[in-house]
Amino acid sequence: MKHFENVIIGFGKAGKTLAGSLAKHGQEVLVIEKDAQMYGGTCINVACLPTKNMIINAQRGVDYEKSLAIKNQLTSKLRNANYHKIADLDLVTVLNATASFIDNQTIEVTDESGREKITADKFFINTGSTPIIPAIDGIDSSRHVYTSREMLDADHQTQKLTILGSGPIGLEFASMYQQFGSAVTVLGHSDRILKNIDENIASMVEQDLISDGIDLKLKADLMQVKDTNDGVQLIYQQNGEKKIVDADALLVATGRRSNTDGLGLENTTIKIGSHGEILTNDTLQTNVDHIWALGDVNGGPKFTYISLDDYRIVNNQLFGSKNKTLANRPVYSTTTFLNPSISTIGMTASQAALSGKNIKVLTLSAGAIPKAKVIGDDRGYLQAIVDNDSDEILGATIYAEESYETINLIALAMQTHTPATILRDQIYAHPTMTESFNDLFADL
Known part of the structure; x- marks a missing residue:
């Protein structure tokens, strides 16, 4: 039976980044990934990056077959780079295999060569999420x-x-x-x-x-x-x-659930939530002290940047000041990449209206932004919720071209408690979508 200081199950964003940090701190790491086409995680292989690459090429008028070839080339390159970034480290072993817990201290690893039992000082579960397939007559048997x-x-x-x-x-x-x-x-x-x-x-x-x-x-x-x-x-x-x-x-496309299939969690004392997620505390530690759960599998927001922040929390607890937790996670935005895209952060107007705060709702038509006209699509709408007493931004929705970029400036202002008047008075490059903040916040 082999023993490792650290075993990471799943080669996703959080797991791979943590593996690099553990090795940097002189610790031995075994990374187990059952699918060789998933090195680097969901985002770079089958989600964020390939879909956005396909969407951008569709918007540019590139046909499907060529877009698919470009996408495949991109994901192959990224997957290979992610693999070697970790696998080439002296203290890291990457194993293409499945892993299942036998008990709190032991997993059974299965690959082409057979089965082997492995123990570890610490386990980190980073197996991501999987699509939810609803129980509908004929859906499981259909070829289409x-x-x-x-x-x-x-x-x-x-x-x-x-x-x-x-x-x-x-x-x-x-x-x-x-x-x-x-x-x-x-x-x-x-x-x-x-x-x-x-x-x-x-x-x-x-x-x-x-x-x-x-x-x-x-x-x-x-x-x-x-x-x-x-x-x-x-x-x-x-x-x-x-x-x-x-x-x-x-x-x-009816949602995703935490991927714990085949992990053998029933053989452990790890607590599971009502939706199948692995329950953790604010530092992503399970009720079993030497086992952590990072990324989608712990039931948190299913975004790769949240998985990265999960890594930051665990890494901070292991090697840092131990002051970073879920409770003080920075504000973050979300984007749906439509045409144009729509990005949100913080409160909506309807939520703010129920909050009891003294608020002001500021709006702007995307048609008033010169850059939107330059791009060729001036559809959309910008909305910001501002605290009247402090001028701090409580939330925003940007439905406009390049919203996925402009929303990050809103996020930074919210995180640093920067008043919206600073964004209002800033001198921006022209023509850009961010200069819309001069007009969006003009009434403050």
Whole structure:
């Protein structure tokens, strides 16, 4: 039986970065990853980077086949670089295998050469998340049902695509495929899209998606999936009426869950939450002192930059001042990469109205921003929530070109408690989207 100082299960953002730090501090590390196509984690291989690369190329008018080749080249290069960044370190061993706990101290590792038991001083679980597939008649047996990962690897463009789910993942794929020229239908259970933003802005996004040619069917519940000679027939219910839509493929984008499948957690005393997530304290330590859970698997926000911050918390506890925890995590934004993109941070207007704070809601049409006109898409809307007593920003929603860049300046202001008047009076390069803050905050 082999013993290591540290075992990291999963080669994701948090795990790989922690492996490098442990080795830098002179500690031995075994990193176990069951899928050689996932070195570096979900983001660089099957999520953030490849999808955004495909979206950008679709917006540039690059055809699907060429975009796919560019994407594959990108992910291969990134995966290889991530692997060697860790595997080439003297104190790190990377093993392509599955790992399952036998008890709190021991895992069983299985690869092509067989099985082996391994113990460790510390275990770090970084196995990410996996798509949720709802229990719908025929969905498991269909040959034409895909998850986002499988859709990204499709070697040909789906001409007639239906997407189940009107959240960020579903809408990003809808926008991408529409720009590639596919006919896209979205089936959404809710009566509106993007429930994390104010309804008035969500309505704008909805109308723009429709005007782009996406068929949004909301308050729709998929009841049955049937394969046909040409693709798949989807039977759904909307407003009490049974309806049918035919497609070449169905993309299921109904959320993700913590990936603990096959980890053997039932053989340990590690506590699991109601949604299958590994429960941790504010330093990401489980109830078993020598086991931590980082990234999506612990049930936190499922973003690669949150996984990176999970690493920072654990690393700070192991080698730093021990003052970094979930409780003092910096503010952070989220972006849905549509056309144009939409980014949010902090409170929405509806949340602020219920907070009891003395607030001011400031708005600006994206059509008033010169750079938006230069880009060629001046659709959208900017909204900021400001505390009237301190001029500090409490939240913002930016639905406009390059929102994913401008929102970071808002985040920095919120984190440092910088008044919005500073952003109002700043001299920005011209033409840029950030100079919109001169006008957005003009009434302060």
